[in-house]
Amino acid sequence: MRPLLNSAFSLSLMAGALLAGTSPGYAAEETEATLNAYAAGYLAGFTCSAVFNGKKEMDAIRRDELTGIYPLIAERVNALEPEINREEQWVRVSYDNGQRARISVWRPRLGCVDLPVGATLADRVHLANPFAGAIAPGADNGQPWSDQQPATMTSSQQQALNEVVAQAFTKKYGSGTRTSAVFIATPEHILAERYQPGFTAVTPQRTWSVAKSIGASVIGAAVWQRLVETEAPAQLANWSHPLDPRRQITLEHLLHMASGLDSNKAGNRTDRVYMGGGLVSDTATETALEVAPGSRWKYANNDTLLALRTLRERFATLDGYLQFPYQALLDKIGMQHTYLETDWQGDFILSSQVWTTARDLGRLGVLHLNRGEWYGEQVLPSDWLTYISTPAPAQPPENAPAYGAQWWLYNERFPELPNDTIAARGNRGQFLLIIPSENLVIVRRGYDLAGEPGFNEHDFTRDVLKALASE
Known part of the structure; x- marks a missing residue:
């Protein structure tokens, strides 16, 4: 069975961070x-x-x-x-x-x-500038991976895997694909790594909606440090009036894309923040409820923005908030070539505007495979992988992956992949897949073309697993 990942519905979700899948009539209002x-x-x-x-x-x-x-x-x-x-x-x-x-x-x-x-x-x-004078990152240090290939991987498996990776740089997985990087690893070894000409292991590009899963990881670090609780109300200042029904929205509702807020016809349309110079605080926090929190799944950039806004309002200073993701997560696991961009008042736009490398995404995947531990230090709660992989009460339609907490779930809906496969997915073909049962991380980056079939991560992942299982 070939999943319907290239349907108009799933393309609009994958594009999520900005613009794809929006009806032309809606844009005409501008x-x-x-x-x-x-x-x-x-x-x-x-x-x-x-x-x-x-x-x-x-x-x-x-x-x-x-x-x-x-x-x-x-x-x-x-x-x-x-x-x-x-x-x-x-x-x-x-x-x-x-x-x-x-x-x-x-x-x-x-x-x-x-x-x-x-x-x-x-x-x-x-503009706030808490990292003024910071030294630019140098070469990637290769940690936590060994330079040696795993002894359990045969030459035929390596050849089969190399062939699948080579096909990722053709049109095999979608006519609109333009692959820039593929990175496949276990926590100990890099199994395959390839880049388009002009790219290297330290060339970052925009993650688009893969940023949402990075944002969830920042929230996980805050949960570990007891700054926030997922079950607690978001308690945003804009929602503090006793009559405001938005006081019922919890951080978990936001992580599940189940706030119930009006996010216009296409919840992935946040143009005023993404390219209009608008503010998170002027857009995401001002919308009204459409339905009761938790009763509906709707892919909405604002839910991610509000989850991070919830964390911001726990900090006494802006500089403290801006430094937190780096001190609590990125620096601890060596994501040195990652840039978390903000609006001009300092709210992270972690629904889309992150620039990072394939290796840095691989490190985030390994952190999850290691149950939140990095070289003996707990960075995320030990059960955070379980939390983000648990299906939310309200779910997308059945022709798409299921949804956990800012991560997509390839469970029984997609029988050709292991049930524990989860993915961060972004516009123009950005993917980070984590398969705990295979102890495997798969990263694909690209510049896929709007309006054409994009990279089919399901089929690519299936073929990678077949290559690794070959004799």
């Missing part, structure tokens, strides 16, 4: 001024991140980040030209015949932040 600002913001933000996070040149940025994107803004983006200041580390894009400009500014470790419409370069002094 004014010309807003669309122009979106296009300029998109170009400024992606160019900034690709240049200063990814160390890419403009020709590669146009090839990868700026082609095959959402049709609503694609033509407008291609008509604009970014101004890149490498010394001061910002990008500016003028639009509306030079009357206006959008600006994106890079900060150490935090990557790029898009300033609001109307902001000038002088305004960047108001």
Whole structure:
């Protein structure tokens, strides 16, 4: 049986972080001024991140980040030209015949932040910068993996696996696929690793909605440190009035994509935050309930943003919050080439705007396989893998993977994969799959084309498992 992973429904979910799967009529509600600002913001933000996070040149940025994107803004983006200041580390894009400009500014470790419409370069002094002066990351240290191949892996298995990986860089797994990286590992060994020309083990790219699962891991670290409880109400300041029914929303509801909040027709449409220079606090926290919390599953970027906003409101200072994911998670497991980007008031946009490498995603997978432990230190609760892998009470339709806590579940709905397979999935073909029963992590990165069949991670994972089981 071939799962319906390339249906219109699942494509809209996979695109989740931003734009795919949205009806054209819905986009038509935007004014010309807003669309122009979106296009300029998109170009400024992606160019900034690709240049200063990814160390890419403009020709590669146009090839990868700026082609095959959402049709609503694609033509407008291609008509604009970014101004890149490498010394001061910002990008500016003028639009509306030079009357206006959008600006994106890079900060150490935090990557790029898009300033609001109307902001000038002088305004960047108001941005929080808790990692000022941080040294840029160097080569990947290869930990926790051994340089030696596992003795249990035969030459025929290695050959079969190499053939499957090579096919991932063709159109075998989807006509719209453009693979940039494949990384397959156990906690001890790298079994396969390959990159497109120009990419290396330290080349980050945007995760899109894979960021949601990274965000859930940050929440897991906060649970371990007893900063939050999943069963407790979110208790956001905006929802504090005694008559506000949103006081019933728990952190768990948000992790399960079951807040019940109005997230417009397509819950993956958060354009004003993603490329409009808007704020999490002005968008995600202001929507009203549509249904009772916990009664409906709906894929919504806002639920992820609100889960992290819940954590932020537990901190006394903004700098303390911005440093927490790095001190509590990323630095502990060696995710040194990972950038968690924020809005201009310091809310992490952990529904999409993370730039990281295939190896760093592999490390996150290994942490989960190790039940939250890293070199003898507990980073996540020991039962966190069980928690995120448990199906939420409200579930997606049956032609898609099931859902846990910000992770997709390939359980009995997909009999060709082990029932304990979970995945982080993102737009343009970003995948991190964890298979505890096989002690295996599979990462695929790409720049798949909007509107065409994307990378079928189910079939690829099935073929990887067959290769590893070959005689």
